[in-house]
Amino acid sequence: MARDNGDGLAAIAGRIGVLGSVALNIVALAIYLRGRAAAEKQASKKVKKAAAVAPSSGKPPVACDSVINLDHGDPTMFEPFWRGPIGESATLVIPGWQTMSYFSDVGNLCWFLEPSFEREVRRLHRLVGNAAVEGYHVLVGTGSSQLFQAALYALAPPTADTPLSVVSTTPFYSMYPPLTDFLSSGLYRWAGDANTFDGDDYIEVVCSPSNPDGSIREAVLKSKSGKDIHDLAYYWPQYTPITQMLAHDIMLFTVSKCTGHAGTRIGWALVKDKEVAQKMSKFMEQSTIGVSKDAQLRAAKVLGAVTDGYEHQLATAAGGDANLLFHYARRKMAHRWCALRAAVAASGIFSLPNEVAGFCTFTKDTVTSNPAFAWLRCEKQEVEDLESFLRENKIITRSGTKFGADQKVVRISMVDTDEAFGIFVNRLAAIK
Amino acid sequence: MARDNGDGLAAIAGRIGVLGSVALNIVALAIYLRGRAAAEKQASKKVKKAAAVAPSSGKPPVACDSVINLDHGDPTMFEPFWRGPIGESATLVIPGWQTMSYFSDVGNLCWFLEPSFEREVRRLHRLVGNAAVEGYHVLVGTGSSQLFQAALYALAPPTADTPLSVVSTTPFYSMYPPLTDFLSSGLYRWAGDANTFDGDDYIEVVCSPSNPDGSIREAVLKSKSGKDIHDLAYYWPQYTPITQMLAHDIMLFTVSKCTGHAGTRIGWALVKDKEVAQKMSKFMEQSTIGVSKDAQLRAAKVLGAVTDGYEHQLATAAGGDANLLFHYARRKMAHRWCALRAAVAASGIFSLPNEVAGFCTFTKDTVTSNPAFAWLRCEKQEVEDLESFLRENKIITRSGTKFGADQKVVRISMVDTDEAFGIFVNRLAAIK
Numbered sequence: 032m033a034r035d036n037g038d039g040l041a042a043i044a045g046r047i048g049v050l051g052s053v054a055l056n057i058v059a060l061a062i063y064l065r066g067r068a069a070a071e072k073q074a075s076k077k078v079k080k081a082a083a084v085a086p087s088s089g090k091p092p093v094a095c096d097s098v099i100n101l102d103h104g105d106p107t108m109f110e111p112f113w114r115g116p117i118g119e120s121a122t123l124v125i126p127g128w129q130t131m132s133y134f135s136d137v138g139n140l141c142w143f144l145e146p147s148f149e150r151e152v153r154r155l156h157r158l159v160g161n162a163a164v165e166g167y168h169v170l171v172g173t174g175s176s177q178l179f180q181a182a183l184y185a186l187a188p189p190t191a192d193t194p195l196s197v198v199s200t201t202p203f204y205s206m207y208p209p210l211t212d213f214l215s216s217g218l219y220r221w222a223g224d225a226n227t228f229d230g231d232d233y234i235e236v237v238c239s240p241s242n243p244d245g246s247i248r249e250a251v252l253k254s255k256s257g258k259d260i261h262d263l264a265y266y267w268p269q270y271t272p273i274t275q276m277l278a279h280d281i282m283l284f285t286v287s288k289c290t291g292h293a294g295t296r297i298g299w300a301l302v303k304d305k306e307v308a309q310k311m312s313k314f315m316e317q318s319t320i321g322v323s324k325d326a327q328l329r330a331a332k333v334l335g336a337v338t339d340g341y342e343h344q345l346a347t348a349a350g351g352d353a354n355l356l357f358h359y360a361r362r363k364m365a366h367r368w369c370a371l372r373a374a375v376a377a378s379g380i381f382s383l384p385n386e387v388a389g390f391c392t393f394t395k396d397t398v399t400s401n402p403a404f405a406w407l408r409c410e411k412q413e414v415e416d417l418e419s420f421l422r423e424n425k426i427i428t429r430s431g432t433k434f435g436a437d438q439k440v441v442r443i444s445m446v447d448t449d450e451a452f453g454i455f456v457n458r459l460a461a462i463k
Numbered sequence: 464m465a466r467d468n469g470d471g472l473a474a475i476a477g478r479i480g481v482l483g484s485v486a487l488n489i490v491a492l493a494i495y496l497r498g499r500a501a502a503e504k505q506a507s508k509k510v511k512k513a514a515a516v517a518p519s520s521g522k523p524p525v526a527c528d529s530v531i532n533l534d535h536g537d538p539t540m541f542e543p544f545w546r547g548p549i550g551e552s553a554t555l556v557i558p559g560w561q562t563m564s565y566f567s568d569v570g571n572l573c574w575f576l577e578p579s580f581e582r583e584v585r586r587l588h589r590l591v592g593n594a595a596v597e598g599y600h601v602l603v604g605t606g607s608s609q610l611f612q613a614a615l616y617a618l619a620p621p622t623a624d625t626p627l628s629v630v631s632t633t634p635f636y637s638m639y640p641p642l643t644d645f646l647s648s649g650l651y652r653w654a655g656d657a658n659t660f661d662g663d664d665y666i667e668v669v670c671s672p673s674n675p676d677g678s679i680r681e682a683v684l685k686s687k688s689g690k691d692i693h694d695l696a697y698y699w700p701q702y703t704p705i706t707q708m709l710a711h712d713i714m715l716f717t718v719s720k721c722t723g724h725a726g727t728r729i730g731w732a733l734v735k736d737k738e739v740a741q742k743m744s745k746f747m748e749q750s751t752i753g754v755s756k757d758a759q760l761r762a763a764k765v766l767g768a769v770t771d772g773y774e775h776q777l778a779t780a781a782g783g784d785a786n787l788l789f790h791y792a793r794r795k796m797a798h799r800w801c802a803l804r805a806a807v808a809a810s811g812i813f814s815l816p817n818e819v820a821g822f823c824t825f826t827k828d829t830v831t832s833n834p835a836f837a838w839l840r841c842e843k844q845e846v847e848d849l850e851s852f853l854r855e856n857k858i859i860t861r862s863g864t865k866f867g868a869d870q871k872v873v874r875i876s877m878v879d880t881d882e883a884f885g886i887f888v889n890r891l892a893a894i895k
Contacts, residue, residue: 324728325726
């Protein structure tokens, strides 16, 4: 049972620890310090030669002396689940003649929304109970990044003299500022920390649970003319107890963090107001003439398989939670957090946010939250720039400075492969 | 043979003609004149009730008294080809566990580009000979619309005081102005007709063959500091003779107009300069964190099937060109243009651009061009607004005013279904 639960993580980590210290030599170190991009390129070339990259997985497998890249929240942790018994029911087959038209449903205000995708989105929310769907419009986007921009576009007045301020509580998701500003739009502009913002007109982005630090957030600004966008990418049972059915005006979700299918690039929005939904839909129409049907059909298959897994309760004695995505993923996440806290304790120079628990209305038990990212702080005075310090230890993370915080803290993905995570915690534990 | 070639179009058109005049009554007309959106919604509702919409086709089937919507270049004309013998080889199967990572190839400057898609893009261009691929970077986008914006982003200086002017020869593609301006970017701004532009710094968009009028275009501005984007969406043998292998700095293509898979939302760019390619890739990274892998795999399958069709020369006595996409589509397009010119002659109040012929290096024969759109002008003095006039006749088109031209001309899609096209030409012929 312990082996089942741990997915061989401890075994891998142990093995790696021995090999890792042997393999670490000056030559290798010099190569790796050339920086992430160069190192990755080299690794990729090596792998290409060996033809070891799985079709469309893209990332080279890691070895004990590899640079471990935990910069992105690349949710490859979920892959073993989808290779399991439920995987077959999620297989997508598209005949050559299908999905040719631009249109999915000419009667829908979001005319490029595949009806099967909308159906599965509503079904999943009804199952989990994390967000209201009755009376909401469902919109689809090329990932939730596109929906975030669509929401800015829909909420900002089209003819204002000055761009509308976009704010979020620090630490905020590092992509919000560039997503807002990369085209120097005259409609909206990034204005930083919501806590220090002064004014009545704004868009406040509320990411809860928070990327990067996992905390539960609410809007901090309360002006009547202000608008909110709720980014709920991580409001799923594997990351946090579902404590209430949220019913905000604009709620964003993504398949990426729910089921792990980041490469499919499908997000969705639940939007209360019809006019806002129409404007957001218009954004996707102008920006990309809608959203890939094939990707939507894929997402519909995957979300449908998740709900089916629960509705059919296919779990067997041998399989345990092999058909129950959220239970499977929560167990894995809890194990990883356990391993990480042990590594942090072993090292002695780091700290993590405190563990938070709550009653989950979906699983009907009291559980701790297991955020998708670790917000790791270094308590050692000599270490001023934690991202660089960890890079010297061949661990790639994202500096706190990108989240509006300081450089003694970093964000680390907790959803990478077992192998990468195992090497990472082992390496972290050894840093003194 | 005649029946094979005509795909039953003449038969359908004939049948429709009789029924159409019977069905046309005041009540129906009043309903349809409520406008496109309302009419489409109604049709869609009707169809939903009858459950007649094919999975993910989205548009209701047309009947003899339907409003015929030829506003968009929705390339559903190609569907019968993909239902034919080649279709099976283009079927895409994706297991539940695949395409999960954000990354497709970490060693590529376009890290989200699926290697199989790049391979098939290069293979197809080598087959057709329409564009150089040696020494070019291949980039993928969510349709060529996203790549167009990526090119603007890459070519415009990031810190200029005033936005860079974006121009194109009139009549220009109606989406260029909104694609350039919808976010009020400080980086670039639509500046209209290239022929009347005065200045040295600009981006000139050259669409050839031209959407909307099918003409072959070259850049008209020649400043050393000016930049060009070549939109070659229609530079394929079914639309125009391939007269040379183009080798411009930035060349945009889309699966939509090449194979008819618009719903897949995949375009690609061939880019000579590495730095420009990097910036364009960065745009896709920021805008949508890459491009759906599932959609890329679909596009790779479809493009691969096209090239395979030619390389294997599977054509049989019965099938004719059933495995040869460009031959099949050229034959259909030629038939349609023939039918349209006959309808225009029968009506007597319209005119079309002159037919143009050339030697095609791909098919090794002299052929006329068969543009994807008809640029139809009304010669009747009383008709001032041709779009409205045709809408009264239940034909939805796009007004010349959206292309920088006058309102006595409209753009009409030539790539819709046989049924819609048949009803359209018949209806047009009857307008006096």
